[in-house]
Amino acid sequence: MYAPALAEYLGKQLLQGTLTVFKRYLTIVATCLASSLVLAQCIPIPNTGTLLNPSPNAGRCQVEADGSFCYLAGKDQSIPTGKCETQGRPGNWNCTCNMAGQPAPYFVLNPGFLANDMHTPGIMSGGIGLLAVNGFSGNVTVSCLVSGPIPAEVHPSCTLTPTAVTVGSIGGFTNLSVPIANLPLGNYTVQLSASSDDGTTDLTSMPLVISPPKPKESGGGIAAFLIFVILIAAWLLERKWRMLASTR
Amino acid sequence: MANAGIHQIASQTVPVNASKHRTEREIVYCRVIVLIGSVILAHALSWEWLRYYTSELVRHVVLVRNLQLVRISPDTLAWGTEHFCYVTSCTFIDVFLGCLPLMWDLHAGVPRNAACISATAIGLLCLNITRLTAALALYRFGIAWWFADGVCGGIAYFAAWMALWRASAFGREVRGAFFVKV
Numbered sequence: 001m002y003a004p005a006l007a008e009y010l011g012k013q014l015l016q017g018t019l020t021v022f023k024r025y026l027t028i029v030a031t032c033l034a035s036s037l038v039l040a041q042c043i044p045i046p047n048t049g050t051l052l053n054p055s056p057n058a059g060r061c062q063v064e065a066d067g068s069f070c071y072l073a074g075k076d077q078s079i080p081t082g083k084c085e086t087q088g089r090p091g092n093w094n095c096t097c098n099m100a101g102q103p104a105p106y107f108v109l110n111p112g113f114l115a116n117d118m119h120t121p122g123i124m125s126g127g128i129g130l131l132a133v134n135g136f137s138g139n140v141t142v143s144c145l146v147s148g149p150i151p152a153e154v155h156p157s158c159t160l161t162p163t164a165v166t167v168g169s170i171g172g173f174t175n176l177s178v179p180i181a182n183l184p185l186g187n188y189t190v191q192l193s194a195s196s197d198d199g200t201t202d203l204t205s206m207p208l209v210i211s212p213p214k215p216k217e218s219g220g221g222i223a224a225f226l227i228f229v230i231l232i233a234a235w236l237l238e239r240k241w242r243m244l245a246s247t248r
Numbered sequence: 249m250a251n252a253g254i255h256q257i258a259s260q261t262v263p264v265n266a267s268k269h270r271t272e273r274e275i276v277y278c279r280v281i282v283l284i285g286s287v288i289l290a291h292a293l294s295w296e297w298l299r300y301y302t303s304e305l306v307r308h309v310v311l312v313r314n315l316q317l318v319r320i321s322p323d324t325l326a327w328g329t330e331h332f333c334y335v336t337s338c339t340f341i342d343v344f345l346g347c348l349p350l351m352w353d354l355h356a357g358v359p360r361n362a363a364c365i366s367a368t369a370i371g372l373l374c375l376n377i378t379r380l381t382a383a384l385a386l387y388r389f390g391i392a393w394w395f396a397d398g399v400c401g402g403i404a405y406f407a408a409w410m411a412l413w414r415a416s417a418f419g420r421e422v423r424g425a426f427f428v429k430v
Contacts, residue, residue, distance in 0.1 A: 122328050181328065215324055215333035216393045223398020224405060231406040 074201030105136035107167050109192050111206040122181030130165055130172035140165050142174050142194045149186025156183050185210050272425035279418055282349035290342035299323040303334040306380045340376035343408055350418035379404035
């Protein structure tokens with residue numbers, strides 16, 4: 001008689017206990033996740049200063065064993081233009097890269113998109129901009145390297161015109177072209193590197209995807225049908241006009 | 249004897265011209281129904297061998313005009329990075345099979361009809377290669393492919409229609425059944 005009531009009581013207890021354990025476990029997991037996210041922010045934290053258009057490797061707070069340094073455009077900018085604020089202790093540095101004083105002039109490579117050249121079949125080309133930041137000016141030498149596709153690693157040729165760019169207040173521009181006529185299909189990477197006379201550098205990469213072109217179908221299609229209908233209509237009108245003219 | 253009897257009865261009830269036109273109209277409708285079936289049949293089959301030979305002919309003809317087309321598959325040619333795929337409608341097989349029920353002369357014998365069909369096949373082949381080559385030439389001059397191919401295709405279809413209208417049994421029947429007053 002009491003058996004069903006006892007079973008119901010035990011079932012409720014079991015369910016409650018399971019929920020409690022699950023909640024505790026969830027709390028532990030959430031805490032661990034939050035902690036790991038906070039810790040993951042230690043390396044590297046982008047600068048929080050007055051940088052304009054920073055490239056991915058510009059104004060980066062680089063954590064080393066003996067502290068941290070503020071790197072910008074391939075150079076250590078900690079003194080006098082940059083400052084790394086370091087918190088924590090060795091092995092667990094937390095840093096921010098605040099730029100102070102006179103901002104360092106540098107340039108940033110700004111690649112566009114590679115597209116089929118309208119005038120020359122078999123060539124993909126695109127413009128590469130060089131942005132002058134903080135009043136940078138000078139001569140910049142640009143180079144490129146194409147690699148891929150994985151796993152058959154090849155290095156097809158690429159051309160930059162010009163390779164020596166004079167970057168002024170409005171920046172600079174060069175044109176990248178890659179002959180793709182004889183390349184196997186796949187995903188390639190174009191690595192661009194640039195260095196100025198004063199040692200400022202920048203690196204960036206852009207994807208180059210060579211996919212089979214959508215073939216053009218011969219045979220007319222809708223346009224041919226429409227033109228055929230127009231011609232038939234004109235012919236019928238001409239016949240009707242001629243018949244009317246003959247009856248008058 | 250039996251046929252003569254039927255003719256007598258028919259001539260007593262309706263005028264001879266009206267009966268003739270009605271028969272011609274029925275034949276025209278039958279031809280159109282068979283035409284639709286032929287075109288559907290043409291597009292139901294893949295015609296791989298014909299697509300290959302059509303593209304091969306185009307490749308050799310444009311070679312004369314210094315346009316290098318490279319074969320990359322049995323039905324696809326490449327010019328630089330542009331690929332041109334020759335599908336069923338590029339072969340004009342749909343036009344040819346559609347012409348057969350329209351051009352078959354019921355009053356002529358099999359040898360005469362066979363000769364007409366052979367001449368039509370040769371004429372359509374020349375027309376088709378001309379329009380495909382012309383479309384490529386227009387595209388080479390910078391005209392968009394859909395427009396170049398569409399214009400050449402539309403004009404070729406119209407030329408085939410005009411030839412059919414003027415020279416085939418179908419054209420004569422339509423003119424007699426629909427354009428002549430009873």
